Amino acid sequence: MNMITEFLTYPFIQRAFLASLMVGVLCPFVGNFVVLRRMSFFSDAISHSAFAGIAVGALLGIDLSLSSLIVAILVSILIAFLSEKTSLSHDTVIGIAFSGAIASGMLVIGKLKGYRVDIFSYLFGDILAITYTDLLFLFIISLLSIVILLFFSKPLLQITFNRDLARVEGINVRLFEYLLFFIIAVVVTVSLKIIGIILVTSLLIVPAAAAKNLASSMKHLFSLSCVFGLVSGIIGLIASVYLNTASGPTIVLVSIGIFFLTMLKRQRLT
Amino acid sequence: MNALSVENLCVKADNRHLIENITFSVEEGRIIAIIGPNGAGKTTLIKAILGLIPYSPGSVLLFGHSMKHANSRSGVGYVPQKLEFDRTFPLTVSELLAFTVPPIYSFPFIRRKGEKKHISELLEIVGVQELEDRSIGSLSGGELQRVMIAKAIVNDPKILFLDEPASGVDIEGQERFYDLVKRLNKEKGLTVILISHDLNVVYRFADSVLCMNRRLICTGRPAEALTDEVIKTVYGEMMGAYIHSCHEHD
Ligand SMILES: Nc1ncnc2c1ncn2[C@@H]1O[C@H](COP(=O)(O)OP(=O)(O)OP(=O)(O)O)[C@@H](O)[C@H]1O
Numbered sequence: 237m238n239m240i241t242e243f244l245t246y247p248f249i250q251r252a253f254l255a256s257l258m259v260g261v262l263c264p265f266v267g268n269f270v271v272l273r274r275m276s277f278f279s280d281a282i283s284h285s286a287f288a289g290i291a292v293g294a295l296l297g298i299d300l301s302l303s304s305l306i307v308a309i310l311v312s313i314l315i316a317f318l319s320e321k322t323s324l325s326h327d328t329v330i331g332i333a334f335s336g337a338i339a340s341g342m343l344v345i346g347k348l349k350g351y352r353v354d355i356f357s358y359l360f361g362d363i364l365a366i367t368y369t370d371l372l373f374l375f376i377i378s379l380l381s382i383v384i385l386l387f388f389s390k391p392l393l394q395i396t397f398n399r400d401l402a403r404v405e406g407i408n409v410r411l412f413e414y415l416l417f418f419i420i421a422v423v424v425t426v427s428l429k430i431i432g433i434i435l436v437t438s439l440l441i442v443p444a445a446a447a448k449n450l451a452s453s454m455k456h457l458f459s460l461s462c463v464f465g466l467v468s469g470i471i472g473l474i475a476s477v478y479l480n481t482a483s484g485p486t487i488v489l490v491s492i493g494i495f496f497l498t499m500l501k502r503q504r505l506t
Numbered sequence: 507m508n509a510l511s512v513e514n515l516c517v518k519a520d521n522r523h524l525i526e527n528i529t530f531s532v533e534e535g536r537i538i539a540i541i542g543p544n545g546a547g548k549t550t551l552i553k554a555i556l557g558l559i560p561y562s563p564g565s566v567l568l569f570g571h572s573m574k575h576a577n578s579r580s581g582v583g584y585v586p587q588k589l590e591f592d593r594t595f596p597l598t599v600s601e602l603l604a605f606t607v608p609p610i611y612s613f614p615f616i617r618r619k620g621e622k623k624h625i626s627e628l629l630e631i632v633g634v635q636e637l638e639d640r641s642i643g644s645l646s647g648g649e650l651q652r653v654m655i656a657k658a659i660v661n662d663p664k665i666l667f668l669d670e671p672a673s674g675v676d677i678e679g680q681e682r683f684y685d686l687v688k689r690l691n692k693e694k695g696l697t698v699i700l701i702s703h704d705l706n707v708v709y710r711f712a713d714s715v716l717c718m719n720r721r722l723i724c725t726g727r728p729a730e731a732l733t734d735e736v737i738k739t740v741y742g743e744m745m746g747a748y749i750h751s752c753h754e755h756d
């Protein structure tokens with residue numbers, strides 16, 4: 237315990253703590269929609285598009301967070317647009333966008349001169365390298381996303397439950413779906429720096445899936461998923477400091493541990 | 507005024523007509539029953555009217571407005587034939603009904619006290635107030651159907667589309683439901699479009715009947731439109747005898 241209190245006096249650890257608290261709530265909150273709508277593949281495609289954005293940003297010499305955000309949003313809109321306007325299945329469209337993003341990202345990175353550490357910190361995430369600006373940005377995005385999702389929770393959940401009923405009730409289904417895709421794209425991208433491209437989808441879906449194992453109401457689902465996310469964030473970060481492991485994977489493994497515990501409980505219930 | 511007018515409505519899938527040239531209108535405050543054999547296109551017709559599937563050519567006016575304007579949709583209640591949803595969806599009955607209770611755009615933690623009361627009242631009307639906190643996935647078919655009926659009338663609709671609403675509902679529930687529909691129709695002038703295979707229900711509740719099998723076969727008052735001839739062409743020889751017994755009840 238002493239070691240933890242000692243560690244907590246370091247500013248970079250404090251920032252890491254705040255960051256893991258915020259993504260611990262934000263990712264599962266948004267992740268509930270991803271799980272209920274079975275969109276984990278979409279969220280994966282978005283994080284990998286962000287990778288292409290990072291590569292392009294590095295090539296053009298612009299801010300990597302900004303370039304990744306722009307590309308991620310563009311790709312999410314493209315996916316939504318193509319699945320709506322063509323007869324291709326949603327799955328196929330995402331698969332193509334996914335491979336296109338990775339391939340172009342790798343191509344661009346190959347053209348860059350020298351080894352870029354900052355790019356690889358996005359791949360695996362680096363919670364200990366978070367700056368105050370990153371924290372502020374993360375805080376604003378978290379607050380805005382959660383407020384918007386809560387304010388529009390009725391129509392968003394209604395279209396998730398059944399699109400036809402939502403449409404008959406006068407809800408603009410397409411508009412809300414675009415809004416949701418947009419928010420997922422933003423949340424995935426801002427979480428990249430902390431958790432990494434490869435694992436960001438896990439933090440979105442694992443705590444939400446664990447909560448879904450136990451919940452029988454929306455209220456339960458949303459509160460439990462955030463609790464699980466928070467617990468994974470805190471325990472994962474502490475464990476990673478103790479064990480000297482990478483924080484992103486440690487946090488995700490803790491959440492998977494929680495998931496298996498909820499599975500046991502679920503098995504006993506049924 | 508006509509609550510609903512449908513003109514030359516055609517719905518195609520893979521170059522095959524699912525429904526063809528359907529034209530009819532419903533006056534405000536009337537109950538119209540749509541009948542026809544399985545696969546006749548009844549569900550397709552209602553979905554096209556509600557704008558859930560595309561049609562061409564054809565035109566649909568609800569209270570004089572095209573359904574393409576989203577705001578003309580408010581005031582519409584719909585009970586689908588079969589609700590497609592994920593049984594593991596963690597959602598309680600009252601949460602489902604709350605989606606429809608205005609204000610639609612609001613923070614869930616600022617729940618108006620009225621909302622809860624409104625929901626209990628609705629559930630009491632359809633006779634399932636004890637289901638309020640049950641999860642949707644755990645309901646029986648008939649219980650779910652009653653909840654869907656409650657959901658369709660949350661906002662005092664002006665027109666109600668019911669696609670075999672009482673299928674799977676027990677006799678008590680059916681009586682309760684059709685009494686409710688009749689009461690709303692009498693007291694509030696609710697217009698009802700009802701798909702049913704139960705000709706007894708059609709005779710008792712409908713002001714008029716529309717008989718279809720891909721195309722329109724006939725429309726009119728039930729007792730007049732449903733001649734032996736029509737019943738035989740729609741349902742086959744077997745039904746002739748059944749229909750006589752219905753007439754005698756009248
Ligand atoms: N999306 C679709 N693509 C192709 N064919 C379809 C589609 N939806 C329905 N059909 C076909 O349209 C026809 C009419 O179906 P519909 O569900 O409207 O019949 P119905 O009159 O409601 O029958 P039931 O009494 O069984 O409910 C059926 O032959 C069905 O196979």
Ligand SMILES: [Mg+2]
Nearest residue numbers: 548549550587
């Ligand atoms: Mg049908």
